[in-house]
Amino acid sequence: MTHYSNPVLDADWPDPDAVRVGDDYWLIASSFNRAPGLPVLHSRDLVSWEHVANALPAVPPAGHYALPRHGSGVWAPSLRHHDGLFWIVYPDPDHGIFVLTAADPRGPWSEPWCLLPGQGLIDPCPLWADDGRAYLVHGWAKSRAGVKNRLTVVEVDPALRRAVGPARTVVDGDELPGFRTLEGPKLYQRDGWYWIFAPAGGVATGWQTAFRSRSVWGPYEHRVVLEQGDTPVNGPHQGAWVDTPDGHDWFLHFQDRGVFGRVVHLQPVRWDDDGWPVLGDEGRPVLAHPTPVPGAEPGEPVRSDDFSAPGLAPRWHWQANPVDGWAVADGAGTLRLPAQPSARGNLRDQGAVLCQQLPGQPSTWETRVALSGDAPGTRAGVAVLGREYAWAGLLRTPVGVEVTVRRGGTYGDEEILAQEPVPGGATSVVLRTAVDAEGAVTWSWRPDPPAEGDGAAAAEWHEAAAPWQARVGHWIGAEVGLFSSAPLGADLRPDDGGTFGPVRVAVAGKDA
Incomplete structure (x- = not known):
């Protein structure tokens, strides 16, 4: 039996989200001011990953991001597969919530369009629900909106082009004892419940919470489902719940490691008798575990580059939207x-x-x-x-x-x-x-x-x-x-x- 050790992606892949389609897993991460942005990673086993593309060649508005805008740009995105397309929904806290699509995650991706304009709207995630409607959950950045620690749901049209109803706060973290900086929500349906997986408590010190309700509008009950405990994994939260073809569940999340960024861990998931998810080892992060696919060999994206192929490999990015002529990569080895x-x-x-x-x-x-x-x-x-x-x-x-x-x-x-x-x-x-x-x-x-x-x-x-x-x-x-x-x-x-x-x-x- 082969095992993997956490983190499975030991580098800065912030705020990961992932989906499985068939036997393939696809993961994206925040990219902030960097361009190309929205890195796309691929795996067949959840422990060996390849960086295959970047969905966003340049960050809109193009002129604004012609200069480095450190800390702005693409914040925590979500990735979904619906109606034969892959959908990325990402926030720019200074401009609004944007959407782009592709038939193949390797690209090409569409030009992004703005679903919800505004400042301070962050961490969006769509759900095409069983009732035929589409919803979007998102959080708030106090630095732009003046409020935070709350989750909002709005009904949107299925093409993710516009809101079709009023936005409602469905979870107010200020009403939950000890909660602060509630953000990063991911919206799902399972067994007749609407689920919101969301972190709270801060990037380096927080935990992962699961909320559930019979209605997308609430009221929601909650449980803390992953926290550091006596492990060395600080702030284990914000990520993606995925399943395997054989019906097992897993959770990908980040840990903040300071100068090394937000590295990605993989936790097993089981469901208790009351229908709640139990992540890791009874709610504590595992440091090692049998691989989801027997015999899988853990591996991370390639970093070396011999410049033997024309153009720049997906592993490279600039600090602002690139201009023709910044690089000459003709495939000759330099x-x-x-x-x-x-x-x-x-x-x-x-x-x-x-x-x-x-x-x-x-x-x-x-x-x-x-x-x-x-x-x-x-x-x-x-x-x-x-x-x-x-x-x-x-x-x-x-x-x-x-x-x-x-x-x-x-x-x-x-x-x-x-x-x-x-x-x-x-x-x-x-x-x-x-x-x-x-x-x-x-x-x-x-x-x-x-x-x-x-x-x-x-x-x-x-x-x-x-x-x-x-x-x-x-x-x-x-x-x-x-x-x-x-x-x-x-x-x-x-x-x-x-x-x-x-x-x-x-x-x-x-x-x-």
Whole structure:
């Protein structure tokens, strides 16, 4: 009997929702300001996942998200299959609730349309009910709407184009002892009951609640069905109830791990004699369990990239809606990022930072970085990006090219942590970014090609600076990114910028 260990997705896949159609499971997650957004993952066994697509090439409104809008954009989405189509319903807390559809989750997806305009409407989930009607449940963001801790249901037309009735609060968390930040609802039907699975208590400290009623409008009774207890799994909540073809039930949910983001766990589900779900081990998260499909081998999405196929793989995303020309990926084994003008030289301002999530276990990222261009201040490198960031790479100065490590935040100039000339006037190095179990980052480099000399000594790695502690992002974990930029007004040629060789990633000693 094979077992899996939690988390099954040990990286930042926030607010997951999932459905099963036939023998296939599909999972989506929040993507916030990142583009392309709405990542789509596929599995046949719930423990081995592949990142196959992104449903949202750019975040609407396109002009608004032409700049990084950290913490805005796509919040907790829902995924459903109805009438031969896959439906994603997602909230933008500043603009409303949007819908897009596809016949195949791998795409193409439709252009999104706005179902409910407004600020502060979050975490929507539709239900096409047995009575032939369609309903939508959602939560509220106090930062935009002035209220939170309540769940609202509204009847909508079956095409999810408009509301057809008034919205009603069906659960008011302020009336439930101890409840705070009730959000993330998912609406289901089972055995004559309407069910709302919803977390409360906060992202890092909360729990999962199940509500049920004979009417979609309530009144709802509730039970806490998953909480940390004596386990190390803090805040186990918000996710998806799915079943298997042989009739077993499972629950996918997240755990907030700070700089590593919201990682995804899988819990078995049984139903007690009173018809309530019992998640995990009698309401506590399991750390390991037999796999849903006997013999299944757990596995996570690939992170390494040899750039041998034209275009960018789904694993990559930008910090804002991309512009043609930000990347040149022709399938020849390298990725070229033309230098983008940057007014402040601050990477939190730069949309053209090409990122992946930071894995939840120690990882190393290795790539060759080459810099072209004579304009002083032109630079290219590898960043670890959160509310604060640091990067290592190559910088063009008036006297040559130097290896540098710098850190920055939302405000102020970058601080130089290390800087030294590249030997022999070279314009390329091999750069290694190592992240430990606490999120401390160490950069090291070696000449490319190695300097003349004896074997290992010629290819020796040089530690570029003391370890730097990565920081969380806005609602997300830290990210690893590639970038190239130059001062605003620099005299740039089309070929100026950074060229990156294959990116090789190893996570906890395994190839990734």
